Each structure stands twice: as structure tokens, then as C-alpha cells.
Amino acid sequence: MRYPGWNREHYHRSLPNPNGAANVVSTVNKPHSQDSLFGVVDIGGTKIVAGIATAGEILATTKIATDVFDGADAVTARITTAIRDVQRQLSLESRTLDGVGVSVPGPLDSTLGVVSFSPNLHWVDYPIAARLSAALEGVPVVIDDDGNCAGHGEAAFGAGIGYRHQVYLTISTGIGGAVILDGRVHRGFCDAAGEVGHMTIVPGGPDCLCGNSGCLEALASGTAIGRRGGQLLAQDQSPLLAALAGNDPERVTAPMVFEAAAAGDALCELLLDDVATYLGLGLANIVHLLNPEAIILGGGVMEQGEVLLPRIDQRMRTHLFKVQREGLVVKRAALGDRGGLWGALQLIKGHVSDSGPAATAESIGLGG
Numbered sequence: 362m363r364y365p366g367w368n369r370e371h372y373h374r375s376l377p378n379p380n381g382a383a384n385v386v387s388t389v390n391k392p393h394s395q396d397s398l399f400g401v402v403d404i405g406g407t408k409i410v411a412g413i414a415t416a417g418e419i420l421a422t423t424k425i426a427t428d429v430f431d432g433a434d435a436v437t438a439r440i441t442t443a444i445r446d447v448q449r450q451l452s453l454e455s456r457t458l459d460g461v462g463v464s465v466p467g468p469l470d471s472t473l474g475v476v477s478f479s480p481n482l483h484w485v486d487y488p489i490a491a492r493l494s495a496a497l498e499g500v501p502v503v504i505d506d507d508g509n510c511a512g513h514g515e516a517a518f519g520a521g522i523g524y525r526h527q528v529y530l531t532i533s534t535g536i537g538g539a540v541i542l543d544g545r546v547h548r549g550f551c552d553a554a555g556e557v558g559h560m561t562i563v564p565g566g567p568d569c570l571c572g573n574s575g576c577l578e579a580l581a582s583g584t585a586i587g588r589r590g591g592q593l594l595a596q597d598q599s600p601l602l603a604a605l606a607g608n609d610p611e612r613v614t615a616p617m618v619f620e621a622a623a624a625g626d627a628l629c630e631l632l633l634d635d636v637a638t639y640l641g642l643g644l645a646n647i648v649h650l651l652n653p654e655a656i657i658l659g660g661g662v663m664e665q666g667e668v669l670l671p672r673i674d675q676r677m678r679t680h681l682f683k684v685q686r687e688g689l690v691v692k693r694a695a696l697g698d699r700g701g702l703w704g705a706l707q708l709i710k711g712h713v714s715d716s717g718p719a720a721t722a723e724s725i726g727l728g729g
């Protein structure tokens with residue numbers, strides 16, 4: 362039997378692995394009847410991944426379009442259908458889910474389960490947790506923003522395993538992150554902690570989408586790298602970028618800048634060196650404030666980690682005290698674009714085990 366929106370290609374059994382990619386196999390271990398069973402959902406601006414998981418394994422997922430213009434309730438209905446489809450495909454349709462964890466772009470109120478305002482999704486004060494719970498016969502639903510979820514996922518299942526104090530940054534279109542202190546996601550007094558992309562690095566620097574200027578995101582995100590590459594092209598300073606982008610400054614992307622730098626373009630190389638300096642400075646500020654043991658760097662820009670990571674690490678360390686530097690680890694994320702889904706799993710596990718929506722040191726494997 363086939364189900365709408367589902368196909369074999371989307372049928373993943375995924376385990377964390379060091380390369381960040383999910384393993385794809387054609388058969389799935391059936392969970393024991395006493396295993397907890399969770400729904401996991403990662404809502405993005407263009408696509409949603411929904412799946413079924415046990416406490417330690419994402420069993421299968423499916424990917425659907427977000428289609429925000431249908432309205433929020435239509436998105437919730439599609440998520441419900443997607444979860445049911447995966448459950449049926451696993452022959453687990455008779456099992457009641459123990460709960461559902463959802464990663465969603467914020468800002469949001471994780472306690473109330475309400476997305477306050479999401480420019481990507483066009484949602485304002487939408488009670489996604491209550492609506493999804495009602496559609497799934499009352500199972501508990503907990504939500505957190507995508508940065509916190511990805512950081513949570515890395516801490517529990519990925520590159521952050523075993524570190525009590527860690528900071529996660531995702532460097533892609535924008536720069537987001539999560540602060541995990543004593544094994545718990547630190548949310549701040551109104552769920553707005555961890556906005557690492559919006560610390561000011563260069564006063565009066567380039568404008569940021571947040572309304573400020575000179576933010577780390579405006580200097581070192583993938584968007585910022587592409588924009589600065591476009592400026593080089595517009596000034597006729599990069600024949601390599603001109604060739605890669607069809608001579609159109611608007612079409613320059615971060616991967617093109619990396620490609621031109623690797624091919625010997627000195628100005629693109631200098632641009633990336635600036636990016637490493639800005640990120641190093643941002644990380645140093647974070648370390649002075651929080652003294653983490655580990656900093657985990659994810660997102661599309663860090664796929665070029667062999668170029669950037671050693672430089673970011675070195676620039677950061679020049680700003681630190683000896684005691685902060687010693688033992689501090691900076692490493693790349695391990696879960697790739699699945700971090701949010703693993704974080705959603707960790708979120709709902711923590712909730713169901715009655716430790717609240719935040720992970721505890723115990724629940725992420727750090728002991729008491």
C-alpha cells in the first residue's frame with residue numbers, strides 16, 4: 362500500500378555518524394512494544410521533516426513542503442498526516458505516541474508552545490503545540506526554536522556528547538545558536554538567549570536583518586559572504602567570481618566565494634580570512650562570558666570547515682586567557698541537517714520523563 366507524499370527514498374533509518382549524514386538502509390528494526398515511541402518534527406521555511414523515533418533512534422522520516430500560504434492550521438494538518446503516514450509505514454499505527462517534539466523557527470514561547478512571530482512561516486501567536494496535540498488525540502507536544510533544537514541534538518547525540526557547558530552556532534543563511542550550561546539549554550528570561558548572530562562585532566558595520574548593524578550575522582553568515590563576494594564582482598576585482606556567477610553580482614553565493622578562493626583568488630581568500638577573524642572574535646566574546654568546554658559549529662558555511670575551522674579557532678584563542686583556552690574544544694557539528702530532528706527527540710524525551718522542556722545533565726548523558 363502506498364501513501365500520499367511518501368516514497369521509499371524518504372524512508373530513512375538514521376543514526377548519528379561522524380560525517381553528519383544519516384545512514385539510509387532499507388530495513389528498520391522494529392521497536393519493542395515496551396519502547397517509548399515519539400513523533401519528531403523539524404519545521405523549516407520551505408520543507409518539513411517528520412518522523413517516528415524511539416528514545417535513542419529515529420526510525421523513519423518523511424519530507425513534505427511547508428507551503429506556508431495555506432495558513433498555519435493547514436501546515437499542522439499536513440504534519441499530522443505525515444506523522445500518521447510514517448507510523449503506518451512502520452506498522453505502528455496501533456501504538457499511541459508518548460509525545461511529539463517540534464523544532465520550529467522562532468521567536469516563540471516554549472512554555473506555552475506558541476510561535477510568537479515567524480517571518481518565514483508568516484505565523485503570529487500561533488499555538489502550534491496545542492493544535493498539533495489536539496490533532497493527535499491529546500499526546501503531549503513540546504516545541505523549541507531551531508537553534509536550540511539543533512544545539513540540543515548535538516549535545517545529546519552528536520559532537521557535543523559529554524560536555525557539560527557548551528555553545529552551539531549554526532552558520533548558514535543567518536547565524537543562530539544555543540547555549541547549554543550544566544547540561545541544560547539556557548533560555549534567558551523570555552526565551553531569547555543564545556542570539557549569538559546578533560552580537561555587535563563592528564560598530565557601524567553592514568546592516569543586519571534584525572535592524573541593527575555590524576552584527577556577526579551581517580559579517581560572517583553565508584548571506585554576508587555572498588554579498589561581499591558580489592561587491593568584489595561589481596568592482597571588477599574577481600574574474601573568477603564573474604565567471605562562476607555569470608557576471609551578475611546578485612548571483613554570487615558563499616560556495617562560489619569558497620570555490621574562487623580555493624582556485625587562487627586572493628581577494629576571495631582575504632574575504633574568508635576576515636570571516637574567520639569575525640567568527641573568532643564572536644567566539645572569544647562568548648567564551649569570556651560563559652567559559653564553555655566546547656563550541657560546536659554547524660550550518661552550511663561550516664561544510665567548508667577544513668578551510669575555516671583552524672583559522673576561527675586560532676583567531677579566537679588570541680583573545681582568550683590561558684585558563685579559558687586550555688581544554689576548550691572547537692569542533693564541527695556531527696548531525697548535519699538532522700540536528701533539529703534529534704533535538705526535537707531530546708526535547709520530548711526530557712518532557713515526558715518529567716524533567717521539563719529543557720534537557721537535564723542526566724538526560725543528555727552527563728550524570729546527576
Ligand SMILES: [Zn+2]
Nearest residue numbers: 559569571576
Ligand atoms: Zn542582527
